[in-house]
Amino acid sequence: MAKSPHDTQWKTLDKDLNRISQVEYATAHVARPLVAPGVALAFMVVAGLAAAVFFGQTPMNFIVVVAAVFGAYMALNIGANDVANNMAPAVGANALTMGGAIAIAAVCESAGALLAGGDVVSTISKGIIDPAGVSEQATFIxxxxxxxxxxxxxxxxxxxVGAPVSTTHSVVGGVMGAGIAAAGLAAVNWPTMGAIAASWVISPVLGGVIAAAFLAFIKTYIIYRDDKIAAARRWVPVLVAIMAGAFAAYLALKGLKRIVHIDISVALLIGAAAGLVTWATTRPLIRRQSEGMENRNKSLKTLFSLPLILSAALLSFAHGANDVANAVGPLAAIVHAAQVGMASAKVAIPFWVMVIGAFGISFGLFLFGPKLIRMVGSQITKLNPMRAYCVALSAAITVIVASWLGLPVSSTHIAVGAVFGVGFFREWYAERRRRNGAGNGNKSKRIAPEERRRRKLVRRSHFMTIVAAWVITVPAAALLSGGIFLLMNMIVL
Structure with a gap:
């Protein structure tokens, strides 16, 4: 039976519509990678408009608007790179999903920046370059x-390229390079640079040592006990109390200083009180949660999951308070110089500048953070909730101590150093157990040297790549900054 012209017409129309649908699907697939850059660009535009509104109609308005756009761009990159280190252990240990980690980090980073940020900004904006060396307004800006x-x-x-470099290194290198290009080597405050450089070396080592020490404690007093659940009931509340006490002292120093002056001794007392309250509160909760659990490591992972999530949230708060300086420090210096007409040793930070830094960090994490979260959380060494909690606790303590001292240490170095510390401790501990087993005549524990090298618990390729990126960051940022400064002067002149 021959098809009617009407049927042929509808069949042709269906084919055409199917082709159009395929084109729409292909267009959506191609456009998907452009969504994140588009949102980031929109945020930068909004930051520039905010600067235009808050700074008012002045001759320097255009410069401040451009600086605000650069500051927003910097904040986005901090969120994409640095913030990933805070949530990576929890995601790598499967205690948090990627979406949950990003949501928690966004809220806590913004809260830390707005409530407790500000101390380290002065070190970034005026401590590295001597204002007397670049006192002319245009040169400093x-x-x-x-x-x-x-x-x-x-x-x-x-x-x-997937390298967790230090944003603090990048900013310090940028400020130093621009200062040298503007006024020579004498413009740089070398004693301050020396102290900062020392903190770069100390922070990853300290982070790794503290993380390894906590993991050794957990292995000795919880994991390798005959009754693991009873040991966890005793010690998990203590570990949670240490975290709570440290952050309570930190908040007393950083967050309450705008209301009432608190010295370190009082802050430590507040931290001790908070730790005791947390310990008393957590003990019955852990006991209730552990009822009916089997005496195995899988049960311990469950008990450590909630403390790990809380520690990651608190660490994000500390990161927001500490590293927002990297985004808004130079911007605050530019705004101040534009207002008073010269560089100054005392810089006030406008609230709208802090908002740009806080929200930029959150947007950067949401749009571009998952890549490095996966890298730090699962590709350096294998993490479980106990190991990840050691990383978070170590990073938190180190960041808090650095904030008290006013040092712009790298949270990247601290967190990644803690991950390496956990991994290398596991290698050492496994080797020690192997040797003890071989010494007791247990031949099944003997492994060929080639096989032992293959079974390393820390990926050496990532270790070398990350260390190389850390080493090159300061000179690369300094050279790039000096070149940009000279190019800006050529364009302006």
Whole structure:
């Protein structure tokens, strides 16, 4: 039976519609990778508009608007690179989903930046370059602009290739390079640079040592006990109390200082009280949660999951308070110089500048953070909730101590150093157990040297790549910043 012209017409129409649908699907697939850059660009535009509104109609308005855009760009990159280190252990240990980690980090990072951020900003904005060396308004502003842009570009490149570099290193290198290009070597405050450089070495080592010490404690007093559940009931509340006490002392020093002055001794007393209250509260909760659990490591992972999530949230708060300086420090210096007409040793930070830093970090994490979260959380060494809690606790303690001292230490170095510390401790501990087993005549424990090298618990390729990226960051950011500063001067002149 022959088909009617009407049937043929409808069949042709169906084919055409199917082709159009395929084109729409292909267009959506191609456009999907452009959504994140588009949202980031929109945020940068909004930051520039906010600067135009808050700074008012002045001759320096355009410069402040451009600086605000650069500051927003920098904040986005900090969120994409640095914030990943805070949530990576929890995600790598499967205690948090990627979406949950990003949501918690976004809220806590913003809260930390807005409530407790500000102390380290002065070190970034005025401590590295002596204002007397670049006292001319235009020179100082261009130097800070070059520092912002160079640091942001370097971190953007590092995030693209998957390297967790230090945003603090990038900013410090950018400020130093622009200062040298503007006024020579004498413009740099070398004693301050020396102290900061020392903290770069100390922070990853200290983070790794503290994390390894906590893991050794957990293995000795919980994991390898005959009654693991009873040991966990005793010691998990203590570990949670240490975390709570440390952050309570930190908040007393950082968050309450705008209301009432609190010295370190009082803050430590507040931390001790908070730790005791947390311990008393957590004991019955852990006991109730552990009822009916089997005496195995899988049960311990369950008991450590909630403390790990809480520690990651508190660490994000501390990171927001500490590292928002990297985004808004140079921007605050530019705004102040534009207002008073010269560089100053005392810089007030406008609230709208802090908001740009806080929300930029959150947007950067949401849009670009998952890549490095996966890398740090699962590709360096294998983490479970106990190991990840040691990483988070170590990173938190180190960041808090650094914030008390006003040092712009790298949270990347601390967190990644803690991950390496856990991994290398596991290697050492496994080797010690193997040797003890061989010494007791247990031949099944003997493994060929080639096989032992293959079974390393820390990926050496990632270790070498990350260390190389850390070493090159400061000179690369400094050279890039110096070049941008000279290019800006050529364009302006």
């Amino acid at each position: 261009w130097a800070m602009m070059a520092a912002l842009l160079s640091a942001a570009l370097w971190i953007n490149l590092a995030t693209w």
